[in-house]
Amino acid sequence: MKFLIRSGPMIALFAVLLCLCAPQAGAWGRDVYKVEGLEAERMAADAVTAKRQALDHLYKEALSRLFRRLARSGDVVRLPLPTRARAEALVASFNVTSEETGATRYAVKAVVNFDRDRVAELFYRSGVQIHDKPGPQVLIIPVHVTAGGVELYDDTPEWSAALAEAIRAERLVKLELAKGSMQDRLEPAERLLALDRVSLDYLRVRHSAQGALIAEYTDATQDAPARFRLAGDSGAGRFEKSVLIAPDVENPFAYAAGLIPEWLDDNWKQMQSHGAYAGVLINGMPLDPPAAPREQTIAIPASAGQAMPELRLAVVQPAMEITPAGKPDPAPAPAVTPVAAPVSAPVPDNAVSTITLEVEGGADQLSISRALARAGPVTAFELRGDGTAQHVVLWYRKDREGLFRALSQNGISIEQNLASNNWRIIFR
Numbered sequence: 102m103k104f105l106i107r108s109g110p111m112i113a114l115f116a117v118l119l120c121l122c123a124p125q126a127g128a129w130g131r132d133v134y135k136v137e138g139l140e141a142e143r144m145a146a147d148a149v150t151a152k153r154q155a156l157d158h159l160y161k162e163a164l165s166r167l168f169r170r171l172a173r174s175g176d177v178v179r180l181p182l183p184t185r186a187r188a189e190a191l192v193a194s195f196n197v198t199s200e201e202t203g204a205t206r207y208a209v210k211a212v213v214n215f216d217r218d219r220v221a222e223l224f225y226r227s228g229v230q231i232h233d234k235p236g237p238q239v240l241i242i243p244v245h246v247t248a249g250g251v252e253l254y255d256d257t258p259e260w261s262a263a264l265a266e267a268i269r270a271e272r273l274v275k276l277e278l279a280k281g282s283m284q285d286r287l288e289p290a291e292r293l294l295a296l297d298r299v300s301l302d303y304l305r306v307r308h309s310a311q312g313a314l315i316a317e318y319t320d321a322t323q324d325a326p327a328r329f330r331l332a333g334d335s336g337a338g339r340f341e342k343s344v345l346i347a348p349d350v351e352n353p354f355a356y357a358a359g360l361i362p363e364w365l366d367d368n369w370k371q372m373q374s375h376g377a378y379a380g381v382l383i384n385g386m387p388l389d390p391p392a393a394p395r396e397q398t399i400a401i402p403a404s405a406g407q408a409m410p411e412l413r414l415a416v417v418q419p420a421m422e423i424t425p426a427g428k429p430d431p432a433p434a435p436a437v438t439p440v441a442a443p444v445s446a447p448v449p450d451n452a453v454s455t456i457t458l459e460v461e462g463g464a465d466q467l468s469i470s471r472a473l474a475r476a477g478p479v480t481a482f483e484l485r486g487d488g489t490a491q492h493v494v495l496w497y498r499k500d501r502e503g504l505f506r507a508l509s510q511n512g513i514s515i516e517q518n519l520a521s522n523n524w525r526i527i528f529r
Contacts (some may be wrong), residue, residue, distance in 0.1 A: 132214070134167070134193075134214060134215045134216075134217050135213070135214050136166050136167055136213045137212045139159050139162060139163055139210065139212065139213060140208075140210050141155040141156070141159040141162070141209055142155060142207070142209075143155040144206045146205065147205060148202055148203065151207035152202070152209075154207075155208065156209065157185045159209060159211060160183075160185040160188040160213075163188055164183035164187065164188040164215075166271060167220070168183065169272070170273060171233055172224070172230075172232070173371070174363050174367055179227055179229050180223070180224070180229055190219070191219045191220055192213055193214045193216040195211060195212075196211060196212045197209060217233070232273065232370040232373050235273055236272075236274035236365070236369040237310075237312050237336025237337060237369070238275040238276075238277060238310045239275070239277070239311065239312040239313070239336050240277050240308045241264055241278050241314055241316050242304065242315045242333075243261045243279065243281075244290065244293060244315045244316060244317040245260045245318050246317060246320065247320050248320065251294065253286070254280060260354055260358075261278065262354075263354035263355050263357070264361070266355070266358065267359050267362060268358075268361065268362065274335075274336070274362070274365040274369050288304060293315050294315070296332055301313040301333050301334055302334075310336070311337075312333070312337070312340075313334055314331055314333035314334065315330070316330075316331055316357075316361060317332070318353075318354065318357055321348065325345075326347065326348055327345070327346035327353055328344070328345055329360065330343040331343070331360070331361060331364060335369075338372075340365070344357075344360065454496070454501070455496050456494075457492060457493070457494050460493060469493070472508075473493070473508075473513075475511045476497075476507040477507050479497050479507070
C-alpha cells in the first residue's frame with residue numbers, strides 16, 4: 102500500500118490529504134487562557150496554613166504557565182513576577198476538581214481560566230507582545246543514534262520517555278509522540294534522517310498532524326559531545342535546529358527533550374508577529390507572504406576629499422504600539438517623508454554589500470548606533486524608527502559571516518526570521 106501511495110493514480114489522493122491537513126493550524130478552538138493539570142499539596146502546623154500555602158503555589162504556577170505560553174521565551178523575564186495576588190486579579194474562574202483536607206495537610210487539583218482582556222492589558226503595560234493564536238499539531242518522531250546503529254520510537258525507551266514527559270507542557274503548539282506502530286515503521290530510518298519529504302508527510306497525514314519532526318539524539322563519543330537535532334516540518338514551514346549537549350549535564354535526555362516545546366513555540370510566535378495568517382501554508386506556499394527585502398550588492402563611488410561613505414541617520418516611522426487583544430486596531434498613521442541627516446564618513450573605492458535587519462526589542466538609537474560604529478566591517482548604517490530602531494540598513498565590507506562576528510563582539514546577536522526570510526538583530 103505504501104508503494105501505491107507514492108506512485109500511480111494515488112498521488113493525487115495523497116496531495117489532497119496534504120492540502121486538507123496543512124491549513125488547520127489555528128482552527129482547533131483550544132482555549133489558551135485555560136490552565137489545566139494544576140496540583141498542589143502542602144503540610145503545615147494546621148490545615149488553614151497548609152491550604153493557604155498550597156493555593157499560593159497553585160496560583161503562582163498557573164500564572165507562570167500562562168506567561169510561558171503567551172510570551173516568547175526571551176520576553177518572559179520582562180513580565181511581572183507571578184504572585185497569588187497578581188494571578189487572582191487576572192482570573193476569570195477558579196474550578197477545584199479535587200480536594201483533600203487533613204489536620205495538617207491540604208491537597209488540591211484545579212483548573213484556572215484567565216480573563217483575556219485583563220491579561221492583554223498586563224502584557225501591554227509590560228511592553229510584551231502577546232501571542233494567543235493556537236499553533237499547529239506536530240508529530241514528534243523519536244530517533245536515537247548510538248554506536249550500534251539507529252533506534253526509532255519505543256526501541257529507545259529512555260529517550261521516548263523523556264520526550265513523552267517534555268511534550269506534556271501546555272504550549273501553543275500541540276505536540277504528539279509517534280509510538281511506532283507497524284504502519285509508522287514502514288518508513289526506514291535512513292529516509293527520516295535525510296528528512297525525506299514523502300516519508301515525513303506520510304507519517305504526518307497518518308497521525309492527522311500539520312507537521313512532523315524527527316527528535317534525533319546522537320550519543321557522545323570520544324571525539325564529540327552528544328548532539329540533539331530537531332528537524333523536519335514544523336506545521337508552519339521547514340524547521341531545523343541543533344545543539345551540543347555538555348558532558349556535565351545531569352540528565353541529557355530530559356534536557357534535550359525540554360528544548361522542543363520552547364523551540365517550536367518561539368518559532369510559531371515569531372510567525373504570528375508577521376500577520377494574522379503568517380505561518381499558515383497552502384501547498385507549501387504562505388497564505389499571507391510578507392514582503393522580504395533581499396540582500397544586494399551596491400557600489401559606492403569614491404569622492405575627492407572624503408575617506409568614508411556618508412553616514413545616514415533617519416527617523417521616518419512612529420514607534421510600533423501593541424494593541425491589547427480584543428480591542429480594534431487603531432487607524433494607520435500617515436506616511437512620514439524620510440528626513441536624512443547626513444554626517445561625513447569615509448567612502449571606500451571598492452564595492453560593499455547592504456543588508457536590512459529587523460530589530461528585536463526596544464534598543465534606543467544612541468546605544469545601537471554606538472555598537473554599530475564599533476563593528477569594523479560596517480561602513481555606513483541607517484536607522485528607521487522613532488526613539489527606538491525598528492529596522493537597520495547596514496553597508497559593510499568583506500563577507501556576511503565576518504559582519505555577524507563583528508556585531509556579536511559588540512553585543513548584537515543575529516538570528517534568521519523564518520517568517521520573512523530576513524535577518525533580525527537582538528541588542529543585548
